[in-house]
Amino acid sequence: MGNMIEKIRKRDGRIVEFDKSKIANAVFKAFLATKTKDGKTAEDIANQVVKIVEERIPGIPGVEDVQNIVEEVLIKNGYTAVAKAYILYREKRAQVRRAKQFFGVRDELKLSVNAVRVLERRYLLKDENGNVVETPLELFRRIAKAIALDPESEEEFFNMLVRLEFLPNTPTLMNAGTDLGQLSACFVIPVEDSLISIFDAVKNMALIQQSGGGTGFSFTHLRPRGDIVRSTKGVASGPVTFMRVFDTTTDVIKQGGKRRGANMGILRADHPDIVEFITSKTKQGFLTNFNISVAVDDKFMKAMLEDGEYELINPRNREVVKKVRARDMWNLIITMAWRTGDPGVVFVDEINRRNPTPHIGMMESTNPCGELPLLPYESCNLGSINLARMVKDGSIDWEKLERTIQPAVRFLDNVIDVNKYPLREIEEITHANRKIGLGVMGFADMLVQLGIPYDSEEALKTGEEIMRFLEEKSHAASEKLAQERGAFPNLPGSIFKKPIRNSTVTTVAPTGTISIIAGCSSGIEPLFAISFVRNVLEGTKLLEVNPYFEAVAKERGFYSEELMMKIAKQGNLAGINEVPEDVKRVFVTAFDVAPEWHVRMQAVFQKYCDNAVSKTINFPNDVDIKEVEKAYMLAYQLKCKGITVYRYGSKEEQVLYLGDRLEKYVSADAEYAGGCAAPVCPV
Numbered sequence: 001m002g003n004m005i006e007k008i009r010k011r012d013g014r015i016v017e018f019d020k021s022k023i024a025n026a027v028f029k030a031f032l033a034t035k036t037k038d039g040k041t042a043e044d045i046a047n048q049v050v051k052i053v054e055e056r057i058p059g060i061p062g063v064e065d066v067q068n069i070v071e072e073v074l075i076k077n078g079y080t081a082v083a084k085a086y087i088l089y090r091e092k093r094a095q096v097r098r099a100k101q102f103f104g105v106r107d108e109l110k111l112s113v114n115a116v117r118v119l120e121r122r123y124l125l126k127d128e129n130g131n132v133v134e135t136p137l138e139l140f141r142r143i144a145k146a147i148a149l150d151p152e153s154e155e156e157f158f159n160m161l162v163r164l165e166f167l168p169n170t171p172t173l174m175n176a177g178t179d180l181g182q183l184s185a186c187f188v189i190p191v192e193d194s195l196i197s198i199f200d201a202v203k204n205m206a207l208i209q210q211s212g213g214g215t216g217f218s219f220t221h222l223r224p225r226g227d228i229v230r231s232t233k234g235v236a237s238g239p240v241t242f243m244r245v246f247d248t249t250t251d252v253i254k255q256g257g258k259r260r261g262a263n264m265g266i267l268r269a270d271h272p273d274i275v276e277f278i279t280s281k282t283k284q285g286f287l288t289n290f291n292i293s294v295a296v297d298d299k300f301m302k303a304m305l306e307d308g309e310y311e312l313i314n315p316r317n318r319e320v321v322k323k324v325r326a327r328d329m330w331n332l333i334i335t336m337a338w339r340t341g342d343p344g345v346v347f348v349d350e351i352n353r354r355n356p357t358p359h360i361g362m363m364e365s366t367n368p369c370g371e372l373p374l375l376p377y378e379s380c381n382l383g384s385i386n387l388a389r390m391v392k393d394g395s396i397d398w399e400k401l402e403r404t405i406q407p408a409v410r411f412l413d414n415v416i417d418v419n420k421y422p423l424r425e426i427e428e429i430t431h432a433n434r435k436i437g438l439g440v441m442g443f444a445d446m447l448v449q450l451g452i453p454y455d456s457e458e459a460l461k462t463g464e465e466i467m468r469f470l471e472e473k474s475h476a477a478s479e480k481l482a483q484e485r486g487a488f489p490n491l492p493g494s495i496f497k498k499p500i501r502n503s504t505v506t507t508v509a510p511t512g513t514i515s516i517i518a519g520c521s522s523g524i525e526p527l528f529a530i531s532f533v534r535n536v537l538e539g540t541k542l543l544e545v546n547p548y549f550e551a552v553a554k555e556r557g558f559y560s561e562e563l564m565m566k567i568a569k570q571g572n573l574a575g576i577n578e579v580p581e582d583v584k585r586v587f588v589t590a591f592d593v594a595p596e597w598h599v600r601m602q603a604v605f606q607k608y609c610d611n612a613v614s615k616t617i618n619f620p621n622d623v624d625i626k627e628v629e630k631a632y633m634l635a636y637q638l639k640c641k642g643i644t645v646y647r648y649g650s651k652e653e654q655v656l657y658l659g660d661r662l663e664k665y666v667s668a669d670a671e672y673a674g675g676c677a678a679p680v681c682p683v
Contacts, residue, residue: 004054005050005053005054007060008063009061009062011063011064020046023050023070024042024045025042027042027046027070027074027082028042030074030082030083030086030089031082033085033089034085036079036081045074048077049066049069049073053066056069067090071086071087074086099113099536100116103132104120104131105119105120105135108135108136109136111517111519113542114544115516117536117670118671122174123173124136125139125142139173140162142177143161143168144157146176147168147172147414147415147418148414149414153407157407157411160404160408164517165386165389165390165404166384167383167386167441167517168183168382168383168412168514169183169184169381169383169509170185170512170514171184171185171213171381172381172415173514174212181419182208182213183420184213184380184430185213185214185367185380185381185382186216186372186374186379186382186437187213187216187379187426188216188218188363188367188375188378189208189215189376190217190377192221198222198242201217204422205250207423213379213422214261214264214367215262215264216265216365217365219239219242219243219266219267220315221315222236222315223236223314224239224271224272224273224314224321225238225240226238238276239273240273243280243290246263246265246289246290247287247289250262251289260289261289262290263289264293264365264366265290265293266293266294266364266365267294268295268297269296269329270313271312272312272321274312275329277292277343278329278333280292282340284652291368291369291644292344293343293344293346294333294343294345295364296347296348297347300326301636303326304329307327309323309326312324333345334625334629337628338623338645340651341645341678344642344644345632345636345643346370346373347639347642348363348364350639350641351363351612351642354610355495356433356495356503357375358494360493361376363375364376366642367380369644370612371439371507371508372435372611375429377425377428377429378429378430378435379421379426379435380430380437380504380507380611381412382412382436383412383436383437383439384439384440384511384514385404385405385408385441385470386442387441387520388442388519389442389520390446391446394449394451396465401469401470401473402469405470405473405477410481412437412502413436413481415436416431416434432490433488433489433490433503434501434503436502437504437506438474438505438507439507439509440524441511441515441518441521441522441523443525444674445527445548446466447586453585453586453588454527454597455588455597460597467506467608467609468607470506470608471505474506475500477505478502482499482501486501488501488503490503506608506609506611508523508613508614508615509523510522510675512673515673519547523675524613525615525675526588526598527546527674528571528590529568529666530573531544531546532571532666532667533666533667534668534670535670545564546587552587553579556580556583558578558579558580563578566578569659569666570658572592574592590674591618591620591658593618595619595623595627595630598616598631599635600634601615602615602617602638603635603638606640606641612641615644615675616646617635617643617646618645619645619647619648620648621650628645631645632645646676646678648677654677654678655672655677656669656672656677
């Protein structure tokens with residue numbers, strides 16, 4: 001008589017509870033992969049395995065022991081093809097474990113190899129010799145413990161993180177529970193028209209970027225090139241020249257080696273140096289650490305639409321320098337965006353119409369990716385809910401989404417108080433306005449699970465429903481926090497009619513590396529490829545297949561390794577005859593989606609978003625410049641707060657290649673998750 005199995009020994013030596021359903025699930029997947037339907041069920045096989053283990057192995061069995069017996073039972077029951085599929089799965093898992101061991105990381109959460117690589121490079125604590133000294137599980141415990149104000153919250157936060165249902169922005173992942181303790185992602189630093197202010201801003205930027213934050217600046221207040229400098233009897237250099245100082249400093253800092261620095265540079269369309277600014281990125285290697293955007297107001301847009309003129313104004317004395325044709329300037333913006341990917345456009349009056357604290361000041365700049373318009377010295381901490389995990393039985397799990405929103409809002413509000421701020425001015429206004437930015441990632445994954453094509457009216461309707469729900473429930477959570485902890489101090493004079501804890505609550509960020517950790521699509525971007533090659537390390541490449549596509553392919557019976565490699569040569573499903581048309585329609589990629597749908601998706605999310613929406617409007621390399629202009633106009637008409645476009649190949653360096661260089665396959669850098677393919681964008 002054997003013993004009853006209660007525990008099992010993992011490969012790393014840990015003893016955990018035995019769960020028979022894991023055997024049944026693994027066998028079921030092998031049955032599915034081989035399209036085996038007749039005979040015994042996975043549950044029958046699992047029962048046989050358990051019986052043999054209990055009879056044969058005294059004490060606590062190991063995982064390898066159990067898996068060997070699974071193979072034996074499958075073969076004994078005549079399921080040789082299923083046994084082969086199971087053996088291949090085991091070998092693939094062994095390869096994954098070996099790859100993770102190469103990074104020196106013990107992973108209890110069964111994350112992807114690339115997720116572990118990103119965690120090892122950026123987030124996991126290391127000793128003085130650079131050796132990893134914490135696991136992903138311990139990382140999440142460190143964060144939960146640092147952010148929670150009580151043990152109950154710690155467990156709630158920890159479980160939410162471990163289940164990858166919500167993740168905070170990169171500085172929180174890197175710095176929570178450490179001596180550095182700077183947890184915010186987004187900052188706007190003022191730049192006034194004096195050398196002292198300019199170089200104070202450079203110093204402040206360096207401190208922020210060293211801790212993992214991104215910085216935005218408006219250079220509108222700087223006098224134009226050639227203007228007089230009374231103190232020295234010389235002439236001014238102008239905003240673009242001074243931007244080089246910021247750019248070079250970012251190069252030097254490199255954010256402690258953990259994260260490349262990124263800046264947003266904004267100049268109003270009525271600044272006398274606006275042409276130099278718009279064309280600045282045409283110079284190779286110039287301002288490589290900047291995204292740039294032109295701030296256009298309603299007056300400019302009216303003049304452009306009526307083919308009229310507008311004034312260029314010297315910010316030093318408010319004198320009109322000259323009048324120019326608005327449409328000429330608009331066309332120059334469009335041309336440069338088509339040619340280089342810069343500049344974007346920020347609709348500054350639309351931003352300030354939605355300013356929650358107009359009595360405190362007007363917003364002139366945003367963070368590097370444009371999703372956070374902020375007042376001077378304001379910071380904001382972000383977090384994103386993984387929508388891929390909010391689907392149940394082919395429908396949106398609204399109850400689970402609401403259950404995730406409430407602790408996520410508390411988590412982000414706690415960060416404001418736990419945070420160690422780099423400057424006193426930042427701490428003061430951040431505490432006064434208490435801005436947070438709760439957003440989403442995995443939206444494209446949600447759509448494919450629901451069977452909805454990204455470029456469809458149903459997708460737009462789904463996006464709007466999701467964001468409206470997020471806005472409503474997160475505001476309710478913030479109002480509840482106001483009752484418990486008090487409203488944000490600048491509430492009197494704000495747009496709010498009743499107490500609320502945070503002056504902004506929602507944002508849609510690009511997510512970047514946190515979506516790689518979560519194993520989901522980036523922000524609200526479409527899938528960037530169905531199958532592709534990931535450059536995990538120099539010389540090491542791994543094939544990645546969208547897990548939802550792989551599941552459908554196996555269920556529908558058209559999966560094969562050869563097909564996945566074939567798809568990886570182009571990334572999308574166009575012309576792949578082995579894939580049924582209805583599957584092709586659902587699994588569209590970013591370059592399959594017409595620009596109009598990109599803009600319309602951004603607009604439906606913006607409709608219910610306190611801050612702004614980071615979204616890249618992707619264009620193929622051969623797009624007509626008129627299509628870029630249409631996208632910019634549509635963004636204005638649909639009341640987006642800004643727009644960023646990216647024409648594939650418009651920058652020499654990219655983090656995504658579509659199999660058009662020496663490589664035979666679509667290839668993505670380790671930290672590319674979707675959206676803008678230029679190196680500075682995925683902040």
